[in-house]
Amino acid sequence: MENIKEPHEVSHFATSVNDVELLFNEPKVSGLQLMEKANLKHIECLDLFQLFEGDFKKIATDETVDLSAKGFERFITKDAEYRNYSVNNDPEVTDKRELTSVEILKLAGIDPEEHFLILVNKDGSKVSYGHQPQVKIKIECGGMHFVTERKDCVLDIEHCFSCGVIPVIAFKYIIKINTTPFTVGKPAMTGREILALINETPETYYLRYKHTGGSKIVEADEVVDFTACGIERFSAKAKNCTEGRVNKRDFLLPQEDVSYLEEKGLAYETLLSDGAQWVILRDYPLPAGYSQRHTDVAIRIPQNYPIAPLDMFYMYPNLARTDGQPIGALSPLAIEDKQYQQWSRHRTANNQWVPGEDNLATHIALMNHSLNEEFTKR
Structure with missing residues (x-):
């Protein structure tokens, strides 16, 4: 039907x-x-x-x-009249369309004198408001996520690199330019801003940063993120050369040695003298207590280096202690038609050369240790 x-x-x-x-x-x-x-x-x-x-x-x-x-x-x-957001995963709500980071902290019951605010975007990127406490933040609908960090948090990016730790957003950062550490209040800076810390400009200085894969030149307006994984330290080097000296390159060093010397801002030459290979560090700075403030340092490079170890180091002009105390185990050696001073300093059985781990950088570190230790021995 x-x-x-x-x-x-x-x-x-x-x-x-x-x-x-x-x-x-x-x-x-x-x-x-x-x-x-x-x-x-x-x-x-x-x-x-x-x-x-x-x-x-x-x-x-x-x-x-x-x-x-x-x-x-x-x-x-x-x-919607009210908008939701969270601070450290605790839900919050507001009827305002804009709030400062200080207002967000206070509404969440967090002391803005001890903490600062970080916005976590949906893609995982982060924005720090540590040094922008009064900047208006647009409260987007759909739930924004904020986290906080203490203002006494200071991050050493070289230490993070050495430990293999991913840097986090901090209130301040310690960055090293050549051998000098600087504490800065930004999670990112341009090449120009970084060079300004040493009173230099991109017009007269190169800036590089060392990372996991080697080193990279930083352009003037290029932004370097200190929270990016793998950045170790910076090196700055003058673009101009003084007249009358052209750095000789009679042979090539391994790339890791070249990167180290450039990052440290060390002027160097490679030359052949009487059949031997030498690296000459020009105008190398010395610790206080010696008769010279700077000297040329020669290091012999064996033919099968870096399998073969580096040993000893040589100074020109010759060094003496300003307190008149003698320096032991010294002898003369002619290099590049000059009378260098041989410092017979050798590795011990407990500190033997390890191919793949030791290089020019570790040898220079031992040399620096020997130069400083001279004043504790006698």
């Missing part, structure tokens, strides 16, 4: 959201169904209202309305 509908039966229920006509098969629908049917974007940022003649009612997303009831006209949406 054919099913015939009664004249009063209704097959569809019509309404509208923001003047978008909608049809439903059932009379009772939720606020969420209404907004989804109207293809609204970012529903979490909107409040839904049911309009009556001369009145309105706010409808929650999980609230049910009856489209068959009489007396209402339509639905509209407005920007």
